[in-house]
Amino acid sequence: MEKRSNAVFPNLHQTQSKTQKPLDQSASEDPRGMWRLLSTRRFAPFFWTQFFGAFNDNVFKNALMLTIAFQAGQRLSMSSDVAINLAAGLFILPFFLFSATAGQIADRMEKSLLIRRIKVMEIAIMACAGLAFWTGSLMVLLGLLFLMGTQSAFFGPVKYSIMPDQLKPTEIVGGNALVEMGTFISILLGTLCGGLLIQIKNGPAVTGLVLVGIALAGWLASRMIPATAVHAPRLTVRWNLFKETLRTIGYARRERSVFLSILGISWFWLLGAAYLTQLPNFTKTVLSGGESVVTLLLTLFSIGVGAGSLLCERLSDKKVELGLVPLGSIGLSLFGLDLFWACRLPDSDGLLTLSRFLAVPGSMRLMIDFVMIGIFGGLYIVPLFAMVQMRTRPRERARVIAANNIINALFMVLSSLAGALLLGAAGISIPVFFLILAISNAVVAVYIYSLVPEFTMRFLVWIITHTMYRFRHRDLDRIPEDGPAVLVCNHVSYMDALLIIGACRRPVRFVIYEPIYRMFLLHFIFRAARAIPIASHRSNPVGLKTAFQEISAALEAGEVVCIFPEGQLTRDGRVGAFKPGIERIIRTNPVPVVPLALKGLWGSFFSHKNGHALTRLPQRFWSRVELAAGTPVAPARVSASELRETVVGLSGGFRCPHP
Template sequence: MSSQFKLLQERRFLPFFLTQFLGAFNDNFYKNALVVLVTFQAARLTDLSPGVLVNIAAGLFILPFFLFSATAGQFADKFEKSRLIRFTKLLEIAIMVLATVAFALSSVKLMLATLFLMGTQSAIFGPVKYAILPQVLDETELVGGNALVESGTFVAILLGTLVGGLLIVVPAGSVWVSAGVVATALLGYLASRSIPPVAAADPAMKVAWNPFVQTWQMVGFARENRTVFLSILGISWFWFYGAVFLSQFPGFASEVLGGDEKAVTLLLAVFSVGIAIGSLLCERLSGKHVEIGLVPFGSIGLTVFGLDLWWASSALEAGAAMRPLSELLAEPVTWRILFDLVMIALCGGFYIVPLYALVQSRSAPSHRSRIIAANNILNAAFMVVAAAMGAGLLAAGASVQQLFLITALLNAVVAIYIYTLVPEFLLRFIVWLLVHTVYRLRVQGMEHVPEEGGAVIVANHVSFVDALIIMAASRRPVRFVMDHRIFRWPILSFVFRTSRAIPIASAKEDPAMMERAFDEVARALEAGELVGIFPEGRITDSGELYPFRPGIARIVERTPVPVVPLALRGLWGSFFSRKDGPAMSRPFRRGAFNRIELVAAAPVPPAAVTPEGLQEQVAALRGERR
C-alpha cells in the first residue's frame, strides 16, 4: 500500500490534498460549532426552537449545491484549476471573517448567512476537487489518489465535528471557534499556493449563468455515457445511504444504546475510520487500476452489515436509561454494533472510490468538471430525499432500527437494478473474485497493450479460465474469440456474453459461424476495440503448446493492427486445467491461492505477424513454468 502514500511526498498532489483536507475540516468545524451553539443556547439567541434551527442550518448548507454547482462546473472547465482553487480559499477566508463578526454580535441570522456562503464556497470547490485528479495523476495512481482524498475527507469531517463541538462549549468558546476557523482558512490558502498550474479543459467556453438550464445540460453531458451516468447515480445512492445512517447517530446513541454525547462521538469516529480504511484498501485490492469489481463487493457489504446492525440493535429496548460509555462497551452487543458500523463504512469505501475513479477516467476531458458538477447536484438531491424519508418514517412511528432495515433493503434493490442495467459491474466482480480467491496473480508487461485503438492479444490456452485471468489484468475491455461450446457454459456464459465475446466454430463444424466470427473481429478492430484469441484453438491436455493456427494471420491481413503476445504461467495442473484427466473434476488439486503469472511482450507489427513467429514468442515468454 506504500505507493499511494508516496503521492503525499509529491508537489503535484500534497498541496491539493492539504487544501481539500483543511477545507473539509473547516466546513465541519464551523457547522458543528453553530449546531451545538443553537442547540444549547437557542433561547438566548432567538425565538426559534433548536430543532427548527438545526434543520434550517442543514438546508442552508446544502442549498448552494443546487444553485451554484452548474456554474461552478463551467468555471472548473474554463479556468486554470490552481488559480480557481486559490480563489475559493480566499473566499473562505472572507467568509470566516464574517463568521467571526456573527459570533461577536451573537447574530443567528448572520451565522446562518455565513453557513449559506460556506456551502456556496464548497459548491464552487467541488467540481475542481475531483476534476483535477485525472490531470495530475497517472491512470495507475487514480484509485490511490481518490482513496487518499476520500479517507482524508472523512477524517477531516470527524476532526472538524469533534473540535467544533468541544471548543464552542468552553469559556469564551465563540472566540476560540472564530480564531480557529480563520486560522484554518489561512492555512488552506497557504497550502493552495503550492498547487502547480493545471491547464483549463475548455478555456474558450462561454459561461451560461442560468443555473436551471445549465443543470439540465450537465445532466445531459453525464447521460451521454451510460456507464458514467449510472456510476453517478451509484455515488448519489451512497450519499443517500450514508446520510440516513449519519443523521440517525444521535437518536440511535441516546434512544437505542442509552448513551450520552460520547456514544455519538464514538459512532461517528468508528464510521469515519471505517470509510478511511476501506478507501485506502482499494488500491491494493484493485491492482492500481480502476477496478469496478469492488463496487458489487461493497454494495453487498452495505446490505449484509446493515441488516445485521438492525438485527443486533433490535434486541435492545427502546428508551433505555442513559449509561456512561464504559458501561456500554462492557456489553457484547455494543461491540457487535460497532463491528457492523466499521464494516458498513469499510464496504462504503470499496463502493465509492472505484465509482469516483470510473467517472473521472471515462468522462470526456473537455467537460469533465461539468459532469462532476452534475454528480454533486444529484448527490445533494439524494441527501435531501434521505432526510425527508428519515423524517417521514420516524414521524409515522418507525424506529431508528427499522429505518436502518429499510435502507439496507433498499440498497439491495438499487444494487440489483444498477447491475442489471450495467452487467459490466458484475462481470468485473466475478473476475475479481476469481483472481483473489482461487489464484494469486502476478502481472508483467501489460503496459505493452496499447491504451487505445484496435489491437489483438494472443496467448497460450491452458485452462477454462484463461480469458477471465487476462480480463482481470487488462485495463481495457477485451473481446475474446472462443469456442462456441465454451461460450454456452453456465455462469461462464454470463461472463462471455457480457464481455461481448465472439463465438466461433471450425470450418468443418459450422463454416457460416466461422465466417460470422471473422467478420465480427474485423468490425471490432476497425472500431478500435481490443480482441483476444487463443491461436492453438484448444485447451492443452499435455501442458505444451499446440501449433498456432493460421486464423491470426487472416485477421491481421484483413485488418492490419499490432499483435501483443501474452503467456500464462502456473495454470497447468490447476482445477480448471486438463492435467491428468478432465478439467474441474478434482477440487483443490493444487490447494487454494495458487500463484500464477501473466507476462506480455512488445507488440508485433502487422507486417511481421506469422503464426509460427507468435508461437515462438509465447513459448519463450512462458519458459519452463507451465
C-alpha cells in the same frame, strides 16, 4: 457530496491519455504505492487543500449547530429544532442552485487558478464568520453558512475533475482512496473540534481565529497545485440556473454506465446521511448511550470508510475494479441487517458513559457493524468515483461531476424526508428504519446491476481470480495505454480469459471458441465483456467470416482484442501450433501484437490434464498463477510461428510449469 464508447466497455485510456500529461512521468513504481502520492507536488498540495476545506466546513457547521442549539431561543424568533433544520437546508441549497454554473466554470478555466480563487473566497467568508461568532450574530452566521455551501458547491466539480489531469491511470484509484479517506477523517476531526472550540472560554473568538487559520492553510496549500490543461477554453458560461442544471444532468446521462454510477454514489450518500442523521437519537434512545458514545460510533464509521477506501486500492491492483462495487453493496446490506439485531442491548439506568458502554454485552458486535459498514462503503464508492472520472470526456468532466453533486444533494434531501416520514409520521423505530435501509440497499443494488451487467461480471471475475488462485502478473504495462492492439496468449484452461480480464487495466475483447462462449456462467461473463464467438470454417463458415469482421471493427474502433491462436485448450500442457488467423487479422488491421503467457494453470480443475476438464474433483486449491507480457511486436514482423516461440519463452518452459 463535494464532493465513449459505443459499448459496455469503453476505452478508458484512449480519451484520457490524449488529453493529459501527468507530471513525474518518469516516476517508477514505488513500494509505498499510493502513499507515495502524498510526497508528490502533483497530488499532495491538492490533497491538503481539500482536506483543510472539508475540515473547515465541519468546524464551522458544528460550532454553529451547537450555538443554535443553546442560544436560538434567546437570539432567534424560532425554536432550535427549526433553526438547525434551516441551517442544514441553507448549506445544501447552493448545490442545487450553483453546481451547474460551477461545472461550466471548472471546464472553462485552468483548475489550479480556480481553486486558489475559491480558497480566497473561503478566507473572506471565515473572516466574517469569526466576527459574527464574536458578536453572537446568528442570522449573519446562517447567511455565511449559505455562502460556505456556495463555496463548497464551486469546489466540488474541481475536486474530482482535476485528479485525472494530474494522476496517471494507475494512480486514479489510489488518489480517490486517499481523498475519500482524507474527507471522512476531516469531517470527523472538524465535527469534534467545532464542538470543543465553541465550548471553551472565549470559545466564539477562538473558533473564529481557528476558522481563518484553517482557511489560510488551505489557500497556502493551493498555491503549490500545478497548472492543468484547459479542456474547454471556448465554453460559453450560461447563467440560467434552472435550464443549465437540466443541461448539466443531461451531460451525465450521455454515458449510461456513468449516470448509473452517479446514482450509485448518490445512493451511498443517502445511506450515509440516513445513518449519521439518526445517530444521536439512536445512541440516546436505543443504546442508552451518552455523547461520548455518539462520538465513538461516528469515529468508528469514519475510520471504517477511510480503511475501506485504502483497502480498495490494494484489492483493485491500481485499476478501476468495478467488481468491488457489488462486494461493497453486499457488505453494506449484511452489516446493516446485523445492526438491526445487534442494537438490542440490555436495559440500563441512565445514559451510559463510554467506559460503561464498552462493558455492556453486545457492544463490541455493534461497534464492529459500524466499522464494517464504513469499510464496505469505502469499497463501494471509490471505484464508482474513479469510473465517473475515467469514462467522462475531459472537456465535460467538471460538468458531469457537478451533475453528481446535484443528484447527491437531491438524494440527501430525500434521506431527510424519508427519515421524517418513517420515524415521525409512520412512527417506526430507528432500528426498523435501519432495517429498511439495509433491505432497500439490496433491492437498489440488484436493480442497478441488472441494468449494467458489467458490475456483476467484474464481481464474478474478481471473486474467481482472488479466491481460487494466488494470481500475479508482470510487465502488463507493455500493453499500449491507448489505441488498438492484439493480445495473443497460450490456452491452458477455461479460466484463461477471466484471469486476463481481471489483470488488464484496459477492457479486452476476447475471441472465444463458440462452445466455450456458450458454457454455463461463462456465457454471462463473456457476453458482458463483449467477447467475439468464433467457430471453425468446417462447422460454421458464415460465423467465422462474421467473427473476423467484428475483430476488424473492434480494432478500427481503437479497442484491444485478445485471441488464443492455438484454437483449443492444450491437451498435454504444451503450447500448440499457432494458427495463421493472427496473420490474417494483422494484414487487415496492422496493429501492434503483445504476446502473453499464462503459467501455473496446467493441472487445474479447468484444464485437460488427466482427462477432460471439469470432470474430476479439484486436486489443488489457491494455486500460484502468473500472467507475463512480452515486448510488443510491430505489425510488419508478425508471424504465427515466431509469436508461438515468444509465448513459449515467456511461459518459462515447454510445458507451462508452475511459477
